[in-house]
Amino acid sequence: MNDEKYKYSILYVEDDEAVRSNYVAYLSRFFEEVYEAADAESAYEIYKEKKPDILVVDIILPGRSGIDFLRDIREYDHSTRAIMLTALSDVETLVSASELKLTKYLIKPISRDELKEAFEMAVDEIVNYTTYSNRLIHIKESCYWDQDKEKLIYHDKEIFLTRKERELLSLLFSNIHRVFKSEEIIFELWYDFDNSKISSLKTLVKTLRKKLPEGTIKNVFGIGYTIEL
Structure with missing residues (x-):
């Protein structure tokens, strides 16, 4: 060596x-x-x-x-x-x-x-x-995101996600620590942009945060959202 x-x-x-x-x-x-x-x-x-x-x-x-x-x-x-x-x-x-x-x-x-x-x-x-767990992202405690299956796992059990919740997590976990602009997220999830979608995104983030360890989705003021592990 x-x-x-x-x-x-x-x-x-x-x-x-x-x-x-x-x-x-x-x-x-x-x-x-x-x-x-x-x-x-x-x-x-x-x-x-x-x-x-x-x-x-x-x-x-x-x-x-x-x-x-x-x-x-x-x-x-x-x-x-x-x-x-x-x-x-x-x-x-x-x-x-x-x-x-x-x-x-x-x-x-x-x-x-x-x-x-x-x-x-x-x-x-x-x-x-390469083994299976290379595709698992450890969030915090006993909570993991399965990149391939797009599943949220907590204490060995899958947490129910709506389609939009799953799409948002898939986007944020596709590039951890990158700040995704709100406009970019809206286009990705709803395919167009208007002011009502901003409210929809905020509601989506709020409900999703209840299913994740505290602090996982971080709001970057005036820009958008990012994952923080």
Whole structure:
């Protein structure tokens, strides 16, 4: 491998502080962004905020286990690569959790070479494979927008959308963070423009906001609307 770091992020979850510190320093040699957590709860918060590309997770953690942590993520996300660290006694439990879609599991104690081989496999999978959840946009909490099916999903259930609501979300999510002008949205949804459509758009946005996490649709004064994640 050359000296250039991978342009991916990685989250290392391990409750042993000395071990974690050692491997975080090692991983920082290869990745531009390396996050760390000592338990499943803090790891999940980092995952939601940072959306790391690769997870390295110890199976035994204080509170909830690494398996439970990954199961929560796999409810919606099947593209983030995962490497599990386990003791011999944990292997049977780990193998039975087939829905975790692991890149690899490593039996502790692990060497740096073993870890390097595993995360290189994960990078290869990111580069060469496309999975369903790449088409899911995580909004906030447990709310997602399915780009292909044009569905709003909250806590694994589809939220009913009217045709205009679906068309508006499809437009806004087609270019996240771009501000769409009100006139542009009106032409896209109603195919013509008059003052009554401005009121219709405002009503549409108001009702749609009730179905989305707070702050998802942002009004840019005097211009139009944008998505804010």
